[in-house]
Amino acid sequence: MKDTNPAKPVLLTLRDIHIEGRSEETWSPIIKGVDLTLHKGEVLGLIGESGAGKSTLGLAAMGFTRDGCRISGGTIDFDGIDLRAATEAQRRGLRGKRIAYVAQSAAASFNPAHKLIDQYSEAPVQHGVMSRAEAERDAVELYRRMRLPNPEEIGFRYPHQVSGGQLQRAMTAMAMACRPDLIIFDEPTTALDVTTQIEVLAAIRDIVAQFDTAAIYITHDLAVVAQMADRIKVLLRGDEVEEADTRTMLAAPKEDYTKTLWAVRSYARPVQPPVAKGTTPVVSVRNVTAGYGAADILKDISFDIHKRRTVAVVGESGSGKSTAARVITGLLPPRRGAILFDGAPLPADYRQRSRDQLRQAQMIYQMADTALNPKLRLRELIGRPAQMYLGLNGKALTDRIRDLLHLIELEPDKFIDRLPSELSGGQKQRIGIARALAAEPKFIICDEVTSALDQLVAEGILKLLDRLQSEFDLAYMFITHDLATVRSIADEVVVMQNGKVVEKGPKLEMFEPPHDPYTELLLSSVPEMDPDWLTKLLRERAAKAGKG
Amino acid sequence: MSVIWTMIAKRLGLGVLTLFVISVIIFGATELLPGDLAQNILGQSATPETVAAFRKELGLDLPAYTRYFNWLFGALQGDFGTSLANKRPIADLIATRLGNTLFLALYAAAISVPLSLLLGILAALYRNSIFDRTVNAMALSSISFPEFFVAYILIFVLAQSGLFPSMSRMDATVGFGEALYRTFLPALTLTLVVTAHMMRMTRAAIINLLASPYIEMARLKGMKPMRVILKHALPNALAPIITVVALNLAYLVTGVVVVEVVFVYPGLGQLMVDSVSKRDFPVVQAVALIFAAAYVLLNLTADVLSTLSNPRLIHRK
Amino acid sequence: MTILINLFWIAVAIAVALGAGWLFRAATIALTRGATARMLRTAPLTAGFGMLVILIYVVVALFAPLIAPYAEREVVGAQFLPWDATHLLGTDNLGRDMLTRLIYGARNTVGIAFATTALAFTMGSILGLLAATVGGWLDQILSRIVDILMAIPSLIFSLLLLTIFGTSVTTLILVIATIDSTRVFRLARSVALNIVVMDYIEAARLRGEGLWRLITREILPNALAPLVAEFGLRFCFVFLAISALSFLGVGIQPPTADWGSMVRENAALITFGDVTPLLPAGAIALLTVAVNFVVDWMLHRASGLKE
C-alpha cells in the first residue's frame, strides 16, 4: 500500500476487508477485500455508484455493520486498536467519541423527539467527555463555527423546526462534539439544493481543517469530492478501482471505469431549431395561480411546451415546480388560470377529464420505487394502460408489452414477469417510462426522473428519453433541480423561484449571461470538477458581498 | 398548544354525538329484546292484568319514543332516574360500582402497563433471542385462554392454597391495602389478559423504528443498546403504544363482566348484564353511556398524549 | 422438586416442538422448489413449528370423521372415565369420548373461526380501504359509525345482538364478524392511508382507474401484510369470543363440539385440579401460538428488517 503522506502518522488502516450481506439464507459479498489507509488530519474521498459499497466500507471504519451484514475478513486498526478483536463495549466507547459519523439525511438522522442540543450533548455527556453544561456551551460555539444562524438559540429547536441545510451543519457540529479523530461523512450534501450545498460544503471543509480532523468523505458526486478530499478512492461493486491524490485523479484517471465516470457529463441533445411562430403548443400553462389552503404556491405562471420539444422547469425545493406538474395533471385544480391542451382548455380536475385526455398526458415520477406498485408484475404495470386506453387484450396486449420492453431496452422474455423489487433503480425508471409510453401520449411530465439515479444510469435514461421523443414526437416537461441535466436534455428552460417564473427561454440563452440574479446564483452553485472551484467561488462571492 | 385545545373541543363534541347515537342504539336494542321488565319481574305465572298494571306503573305502556325522550330529557338535566326494577336511584346504584370498576381497572393497569412496557422493551432489545420468543409465546398463550379459565387457574393455584381470597368482596369498610389484597386475583387475571396485546405492540412499535436512520445515528454515537431503545426509539414509538394502552384501559373498564362474575366483584359489567336481562332500560342506558364515555375519553386522552409526544405537532415551525 | 420436574418436561416439550418444526421445515424445503423453498429456508424454527401445527389442525379438521375413533355425539360409556386405552383422553360429562370431541372440535371451531374472521376481514378491509381511498364525507361517515360501534363494549353488544337474533351458527358468525370488522376497518383504513399517498396510486388515479380496481389491485396487495398479521390474532380471538359468550349463555348449538364451549363446560373442573379443561384450552392456545409464529415471520419478511 502506497503511503502518500508519510509526514503525518497513520490513524486508520483497513486491510483486506471483506464484508458480506445476507439475502434470505445466503451471504453474498458486498466488499471484496479492500485496503484503506488514512492519516491524521487527512480527508479521503470515497466515490462510486450506488451499490459500490461506499457506505458499508465507511461504517466498517467504525467497526460497525448494518443489520444483516457482517465483516467476514480483514483487519481494522484504528490508532492501534484492533476494532474487530475489540469487544462491542470497547467499540461503543470509540464511536461518537473518537470516530463520528455524519449521515446523508440529517432530517432523518436527527431524532425527531429531541431538541438539537440534547442530541448534541448526548455523546459528550455519555462518553464522559464533558458535563451537560459544558456541552451546551460548546454546542453554541460549534454552531457558530458552522455558521448557523442564532447559534445560542438554534439548539433549543426540534429538528423539524430547522431547515435541511442547517440541520446538516448541526449534524456536523454534533459529530465534532467530542472532537473526534475521524469523521465519516456519508453523502452529507446529496439531499440538499445546490445553493444550500455550497454553504454546507464550505462549513464542513473549514471545521475539519480547524480541528485537523481526519475524514472519510463518501459521495457519488465527483465535483463535490474534488472540493473536499485530499485523496480519492474509487470503488466499484465492492472492489477498489484506483486510488490517487485528488488532483492526479482528476487530471489523469488511470482506469477505464474512472474515465467513464469522468466522462458522464458529455452528453448533450442536439440543438433544435426554434419553434415556428404561431404553432399551437401541445400544452400551454396560462396564468396559473394555485396552492393548498390559504397560501398560493404558484403565482401567475405561464409557459408553453411544444411537440418534440423538452421544456426543463428548474428550481430548488419549494420553488413550485412539482406543484406546476400537479396543476397540469389535474391533481390540483388552479385558483386562476387554465391549462390548454392542443389549444383547447382541459378540465381543471382530472376526474372531469375524459379518458382520452388522461391518456394524452402521462407522468414519470422521481422515485421509481414509490411510483411502481411493488406487488404487480411488469406485465401488468406496463400492460394496464395499453389495456385500458387502447383496449388491447390477450396476445395483442402481450405483444405490445414486449414491444414496449424492447423500446426501453429490456429483454422481454427475461423481464415480463418480474416484480419491481427484482429490478435495479435504472431498470425501474425505464419501466416508469414504458408505462407512460404504453398510453401512447403526446405529452410526458418527467419529474426529477434522474435525480435518484447514478450518473451513468441517468445518462442512459436521458438518452432513452431523447430517442423516444424523436421516435414518437413527444413533448416533455422536465422538472429538475440539476442544471447538468438541463444542459444535456432541454430545449427550453423555465427557471422558478418561490412559485414564480423568474426567467424562461431557449437553453442556449439561459446559459449565457446576462442572467436573472437567481439564475446566476443557481448556475454558479453547480460544483465543478476543479478542486479549487469552491475556494474560488467563495472568494468571489465574498468579494461581491463586500462590494454590495 | 392551541392545536390540542382545538382537537379536544372537536373530539368532545364528536364524543357527545357518539354518546347520543349509542343511547339510541342501546335503547333500540333493549326494545328489540323479547319480553319486557314487567314480565321479567313478575314471571310467567303473572296474569296479563297484573303485568299490564305493572307496565302502566312503570310507564312501559307509553310508546317507545316517548319513553326514550322522557329518559333523554331527564338525563340531560343530570337525572338518570331510578331503576325500574328496584326503585333505587340509578346514581346511587352506579356510584359504588363505578368506583369498584375504576379501582380494579386502575389496579390492573398499574400492573399491566409497566409490565407490558418493560417486557415489550426487553423483547425489542433482545429481539429474536430465546427471551423474546419465550415472552412472546407466553403472552400469546395467556391471551388464548378465555378469561374465566385464567381466573379459575389462578384461583386453583393462588386461592386454594390460601394466599389470596377467591372472592373480591368490596364494601365501604374495606381499607385501601385490604382492597388491594382482595382484588389481587382479578387484577392479575386482567393483567394476563391485556398484557400480551400491549407488550406485542410496544415491541413491534420499537422494532419498527430500529431501521430508522436516527437509531443508526444513536448507535454510531456509541450509545448503549438500552439507551438507544429508551431514549431514541421509545419516545417516537409512543403514539401507537399509547393508542393500544388506551384501548386496553377501555377494555379494563368496559369488558370485565366475566371477571366480575368469577370473583364476585360488584362492578358495572355485572350490573349491565343483569339489567339487560331484566330489561331495566334506564340502568342499561346509564351504564352503556358510562362505558361509551370511558371509551371516548380514553381515546381522546390517548390522542392528546400522542400529540404531546410528537414535537412536530406541538412545536410548529 | 415437582417444579423442577415440570420445568424439565416443559424443556423437553419445547425441544420436541422445535425439533418437529425443524424436521417439518426440512421436509417442506425438500418437497418444494424455487422461490417457495428459498422462502421457507428463511423461516425460523418457530415458524416451522407453527406451520406444522397449522397443517396438523387443518388435516384433523378436514378428516375428522376418519380420524376420530367415535362419532361426534355418540355416548360411548359412563361419564368422566379416566384416560385409558379405549378412551385415550377419557370421556366427558355425558360419557362422550373426549378425543373424538376434540377432533370434531377442531373441525367446527377452526371452521367457524375461519368463516368469522374471513367475513370480518372482507367487510372491514373493503370498507376501510374504501374510506381511505375515497376520503371526504364517506370516510367521515364510516369512521364515525365504527367509532360508535367500538364504543359499545363488544361482549355486551354481541350478547344483545345474539339475544335478539338467536344463536344459530350463522348469527354467531355474523355478529362476531360484524363487531370484529370494526377493528379491521380501523387497521385497514390506517394502513391504506399510508398507501394512498404513494405515487403509484396517484398514477393509477391519473390513469382513470375505477375505484374497485384501485382498491383491489393497487391498494389491497400492499396492505396485505399488516392485515394478515391482524388476521392471525383476530382468528384466535374468535375462539375466545365464543367461549366468553357461552360463559354468558349464548354459544354454539349442542351437540356440536367446539373448543370454546368445551372449555366453558369443563372449566370448573380446573378448580379441583382436574386437567380436562386444559385439553380444549390447550388446543386453542397451541393454535394461537402457532398461527402467530407464522404471522410474525411473515410480518418480519414483509418489514424487510434483517436481523
Added chain:
Amino acid sequence: MTDLRSQNGLSRRGLLKGATALGAAGLILSASVRRAMAEPKRGGILRVAFASGNTTDSLDPATWDSQFVQCFNVARNATLTEIASDGSLVGEIAESWEASADAATWTLKIRSGVTFHSGKTLTADDVVASLNYHRGEESKSAAKPLVDPITDIKAEGDTVVVTLSGGNADFPFIVADYHLVILPSSEGKIDPMTTDGCGAYVLDSFEPGVSVKMSRNPNYWKTDRGWFDGIEALAIVDSAARQNALITGEVDVIDSVDLNTVTLLQRAPGLVILPVAGNQHYVFVMDTRATPFSDNNVRQALKYGIDRQELVDKILQGYGSIGNDIPMGAQQPYYNTELEQKTYDPDKAKFYLKEAGMDSLSVQLSVADSAFAGAVDAGVLYSERAAAAGINIEVVREPSDGYWDNVWMKKPFCASYWGGRPTPDLMFSTAYSGGAPWNESFWDNARFNELLIAARSELDDDKRRAMYWEMQDLLANQGGTVIPMFASYVMAHTDKVGVPEVVGANQGMDGLRAFERWWFV
C-alpha cells in the same frame, strides 16, 4: 342472559309451580317442628352463597323471584303459616285457624306479642294490609293469582276473617307463600320498600345482586329459632366461584351445587353435600295439538325413547330419581304404585312409531339451561338414545334469556320444570286439566277432566284413589309430558354448620328457612 343464574333451582316461575308443601299434604294440622337430634346453639355469623341474586332485586314482596331474595326476606319477615320441615303446616303469625263448613270463610287468630324490628306491635290490621297489597286490580304482585279468590278480608280484634269466592281446603297452605309476608302498615297500607320486618333477623344492609347483612332480632318471639348472631348472604352466580368460596372457607353454605363437579366437591375435606329429595321434576313437553305430537303413538314412542336412568345418573349425578311421566313423587298420597314404570326401550318406541304409520321421525327439541340446570345436556342425551328407535331429535339451544317468553308453551317440543304440588288436585288442575293456563302440553282429555272434578268432591278415599290412579294412567300413557326425572335440591355446607335431621323439601334451603333453622355446631 339469565343463564348466569340458571343454576338457580327456582326461577321466576317458582311461585305457582312449587311454592307450597309436599309430603303429608292435605292434612292441615298444627304440628310441632321436629327437633333435630343435635342440640342447636347460639352464635356465629353464617355466610351463605347463593346461585341467584340480581342487581335488579328489590325489597318489594311483589317481586321476589330468586332464592336469594326469598331466603333473606323470609328470615326478615314472617308469614301467616309455615310449612314445617316434614311438609306439614304449622302456624306462624296465625296462631290457629278455622274454616266454615264450606271452607269458604276462614278465621285466623293472630299471634299476640309479635313486634316488628322497629318496635311496632304486629296487629290484625297489618295482616289485612299486607295481604291486600297483593290483591285488587292495581296489584302488580306475582302473588296476585294466589290471593285472587279472596273476596273480602277484614280484621276483627285479634282475628282476621277471610272470605273466599269458593270453598278451598288448602287456603292455609296458600298463605304460607313467601310473598305473603306481614309488613307494618299505617292507614291500611304497607310500604313495600320497608326494611322493617318481624322475623328472626334484622336487615342491616342490602346491596342488590351482591350481598345482604343481617343480625339477630333480640326480641324474636320464637325461642327455638334464629341461632346465628348474624347472616351474611352473597350472590355468587358462577358455580365454580361459589364452590371455591366454600372450599376456601369464605362461606359456610352454598345453596346450589353444580352437579357436574359434585363428585369432586365431595372429596374436599370438611364439606357436607346436602341433597334433599323433593317433588321438583324436570320435563320435556309436547304440544299435543301440533303434529306429530297430536298422535298418541308418537308421544308413546318418545316416552320409550328416553333413557331415564341415564339422565338421573348423568344430569343429576344420582341426586334424584326416575320419573314415570306423572307429576307426583312416589311418596305422595294417591301415587299409582301399580303403574308400570316406563324404561328405555327402543323396540317399543319403534313399535309405536309403526303404529303411527312411520318408519322414522324427526322433531326439534328446544332447550335452554334456564329450563332446568343441565337441560341442554339432557336434550343431547335424549336425542342420542332416541336415535336408536329411529327418532331423530334435533336439539335446538334457545337463548336462556327470554326462554319462558319465547319458547315455553310456544315451541311444540321443549324442556320445562315443575316444583311440584302438595296434592294431585292442585298439580293436575294447574298443569294438566284442559284449558288450565299452564297446561303446557295443551292436553285436553275429557275423561281426565271429568275425573278431576269428580275426585275433588269425592269423600270416599278408596274411590278417590281409584280416580287418581286412573288419571295417572291416562297421563302416563296418553299425556303430552315426558317426566323422566325428579331432581333433589342439592346444597353443601361445611361440617361446622348444624342442620336439622329433617330438612324442608318444599323449596331449597330448608324451605327457605335455613337462616332461622340452622346453627353452628
